[in-house]
Amino acid sequence: MSMITRSKHACFGGIQGFYTHDSSSIGLPMRFSVYQPPQAANGPVPVVFFLAGLTCTEETFMVKAGAQRVAAELGLMLVTCDTSPRDIELPGDRENWDFGVGAGFYLDATTQPWATHYRMGSYVLELRDFILANFSASADRVGIMGHSMGGHGALTIGLKHPERFQSVSAFAPIAAPSECPWGEKAFSRYLGDDRSSWRAFDATALVEDGQRTSALLVDQGLEDQFLPNQLSPDRFESACRGAGQALTLRRQSGYDHGYYFISSFIADHLHHHAQLLR
Numbered sequence: 001m002s003m004i005t006r007s008k009h010a011c012f013g014g015i016q017g018f019y020t021h022d023s024s025s026i027g028l029p030m031r032f033s034v035y036q037p038p039q040a041a042n043g044p045v046p047v048v049f050f051l052a053g054l055t056c057t058e059e060t061f062m063v064k065a066g067a068q069r070v071a072a073e074l075g076l077m078l079v080t081c082d083t084s085p086r087d088i089e090l091p092g093d094r095e096n097w098d099f100g101v102g103a104g105f106y107l108d109a110t111t112q113p114w115a116t117h118y119r120m121g122s123y124v125l126e127l128r129d130f131i132l133a134n135f136s137a138s139a140d141r142v143g144i145m146g147h148s149m150g151g152h153g154a155l156t157i158g159l160k161h162p163e164r165f166q167s168v169s170a171f172a173p174i175a176a177p178s179e180c181p182w183g184e185k186a187f188s189r190y191l192g193d194d195r196s197s198w199r200a201f202d203a204t205a206l207v208e209d210g211q212r213t214s215a216l217l218v219d220q221g222l223e224d225q226f227l228p229n230q231l232s233p234d235r236f237e238s239a240c241r242g243a244g245q246a247l248t249l250r251r252q253s254g255y256d257h258g259y260y261f262i263s264s265f266i267a268d269h270l271h272h273h274a275q276l277l278r
């Protein structure tokens, strides 16, 4: 199988599609989805990857964020992937909603039994190349954004690969995962107990360690139920300030962690990417 089209839908003059392909980095079939704006019919367009949060799938953002209307206006392709491998069952992978299935944390695990298939860090790069090879997307105009666990993924992958992702943004990212319960649980199981190996998957540590990317946009709801214990935008902000990494961190009063928050500000994020990918 190179690619199976599961469904296709006309959407704001473009095409919303859901697909499955064989992933070499995961070693299993993976699902993804693509919104092709109307402009893609006339030639390559900029493309923005969205990495979703815990418990989500490749469908969640496309169904809930309301991004396609603005993407069609701006001529942006949108791509989402799943949040973990699914076509395999490993011991303990379904016992917790914040670890295992639906919680791949966009990293390559180094401990067994996870290391063989839980390679979501490499998978995001593989999917980027797959999209550039199979859809009408411009190789030098690629952005990445995400939410919560996916915000962590977008910031870390964006910071590590500025040549592959020219624009980066996040909604309520897990911004210092080495220091929060979600991150400690996932990293100790996927990466082991040596905390020095965690720094490569922690956006705050990456900025402290010298990684840089284009000007960042981050939105954080102030009524987010996970803000007090899991997200640490202040730590990320001070790391960026100390390191000279450009960051616009907007604290949005009244907004919680969910997709109503994302749908309220998705247009600003798409404009941010469109401007940098022009």
Ligand SMILES: N[C@@H](CCC(=O)N[C@@H](CS)C(=O)NCC(=O)O)C(=O)O
Residues within 6 Å of the ligand: 052, 053, 054, 055, 056, 060, 064, 097, 147, 148, 149, 257, 258, 259
């Ligand atoms: N299942 C968890 C919540 C998980 C959750 O909030 N996931 C976020 C990402 S971290 C999300 O986007 N969920 C999907 C949705 O809101 O539609 C719970 O019961 O507290």
